[in-house]
Amino acid sequence: MEMNIETSRIPDPFPCQVWEPADMEEAMMIKRQYGANAAFVAGGTLLRTQWEGGIVSKHEHLIRLDTIADLRGIDESERHIHIGALTRLRECGADMYIANHGATLYEACRHIAAPSIRNQATIGGNIASAVGDAIPALLVHNASLHWADIGSEVDLIQQDIVDWLDVVKSGRRSLHAILMGIVLEKQSTEHQQEITFFRKIGRREAFTPSLVTVAFRAMVDPLGYFSQVRIAAGGGSGIAMRLSRCEQLLEGNRYHAEMITSIALLANEDFVTYSDPFASEQYRQQTAGNLLAAGLWESIHSQIERR
Ligand SMILES: Cc1cc2nc3c(=O)[nH]c(=O)nc-3n(C[C@H](O)[C@H](O)[C@H](O)COP(=O)(O)OP(=O)(O)OC[C@H]3O[C@@H](n4cnc5c(N)ncnc54)[C@H](O)[C@@H]3O)c2cc1C
CATH class of the missing domain: 3.30.465.10 (Uridine Diphospho-n-acetylenolpyruvylglucosamine Reductase; domain 3)
Structure with missing residues (x-):
């Protein structure tokens, strides 16, 4: 197999070999050959911060993915x-x-x-x-x-x-x-209104990873009944998850004001997350609950105002 190699002209401290595979098979074979010493690179924005922060050691082989056709659009x-x-x-x-x-x-x-x-x-x-x-x-x-x-x-x-x-x-x-x-x-929204929101809390507005993110999507019929409710939370270095008990609280039920406090409390129990020096697990859980409660309240009320 013919492989395209371009030796990086970047001087020390980061000597590395940059590979420009023509297709996915070539890219995966290079990765298999060099294992943990090689990384796929797309935009490089996360890798760069990981290298700079010492979170991962600098890879000796960088495998560009933008040289492969049809992966964009x-x-x-x-x-x-x-x-x-x-x-x-x-x-x-x-x-x-x-x-x-x-x-x-x-x-x-x-x-x-x-x-x-x-x-x-x-x-x-x-x-x-x-x-x-x-x-x-x-x-x-x-x-x-x-x-x-x-x-x-x-x-x-x-x-x-x-x-x-x-x-x-x-x-x-x-x-x-x-x-x-x-x-x-694609989902049909006929006879129903779609409610969606995404909320994120970080230590600053930009340039730091989020502490907590929540996402919400549900359909609401003209009588205020929820269906197809999906709620998820993540943030920081935690793996995101669906909040199934919060979803069950709403699914098939009609909106009422107490749902707002109930969802905030339930998210505390539902969201499995972690503590680090910046935020405790409890802080993240409470924040997820508050973000969900606020997002739901705002979405429902803006829908009522539009009627
Ligand atoms: C200042 C700053 C602020 C940031 N803020 C946020 C933020 O608010 N929220 C957030 O989520 N992220 C944030 N990031 C992180 C990062 O920018 C994003 O996660 C971005 O989407 C990563 O995409 P990338 O193409 O740059 O990935 P890369 O850095 O190229 O790759 C990231 C990882 O994914 C692997 N990879 C990339 N593409 C593929 C693929 N197609 N198949 C298999 N593996 C692949 C790479 O090997 C690497 O391990 C921030 C980064 C910076 C520098």
């Missing part, structure tokens, strides 16, 4: 929206297909990092990091992920994001796999 078919993994966050946060069929993701992409980072950062890099802020939003849209992996031959795998997160949590994630794209299912 947003398409629509009759029932789905397909987002290429190499699509920039800026493009996702400006795209009308995503705004119409993945409103929470659209909001998330507009609130990750600062504009200069979003110009370079990709949706695929955000997901592949396993802790990106786009993940709670994708959970509430029941997104599926399309991967290419390599064993004796190239396998193409489609997996719901919730299942992939379980694989990540169990430590069984393939290190050679390349995320090719994300698929959102």
Whole structure:
């Protein structure tokens, strides 16, 4: 197999070999050959901060993914929206297909990092990091992920994001796999109103990772009954999750004001997160509950005002 190598001209302290694979098979074979000494690079924005912060050691081999065709762009078919993994966050946060069929993701992409980072950062890099802020939003849209992996031959795998997160949590994630794209299912909103919101709390507005993110999506009928409720929380270096007890509180029930306090309290119990020097587990749980309560209240009241 012919491989394209470009030796980096960046002087010390970061000598490395930059690979420019022509296709996914080549990229995965290089990764398999060099293992932990090699990293796939999409926008490079997260890797850069990890290297600079000493969170991961600098890789000797960088495998560019932007040299592979067809990994970038947003398409629509009759029932789905397909987002290429190499699509920039800026493009996702400006795209009308995503705004119409993945409103929470659209909001998330507009609130990750600062504009200069979003110009370079990709949706695929955000997901592949396993802790990106786009993940709670994708959970509430029941997104599926399309991967290419390599064993004796190239396998193409489609997996719901919730299942992939379980694989990540169990430590069984393939290190050679390349995320090719994300698929959102279009959903009919006939006779119902869609309520969505994405909320994020960080130590500062930009340039620091979030402490807590929540995402919400539900349908509400004209009588105020909720259906298809999906709620997720994440943030920091925690793996995002669906809040199933919060979902059950709303599903099939009619909106009433006490739901606001109940959801805040329930999120405390539902959200499994962690403590670090910046925020305790309890702080994150309470914050998730407060963000959900505030988001729900605002969404319902703006809907009532529109009637
Ligand atoms: C100042 C600053 C602020 C930031 N703020 C936020 C924030 O608010 N929220 C947030 O979520 N993130 C934030 N980030 C992190 C980062 O910018 C985003 O997560 C971004 O989406 C990562 O995408 P990337 O293309 O740059 O990924 P890269 O850095 O290229 O890659 C990230 C990881 O994913 C792997 N990878 C990338 N693409 C693929 C693929 N297609 N298949 C398999 N593996 C892949 C890489 O090997 C690497 O391990 C911030 C970063 C900076 C520098």
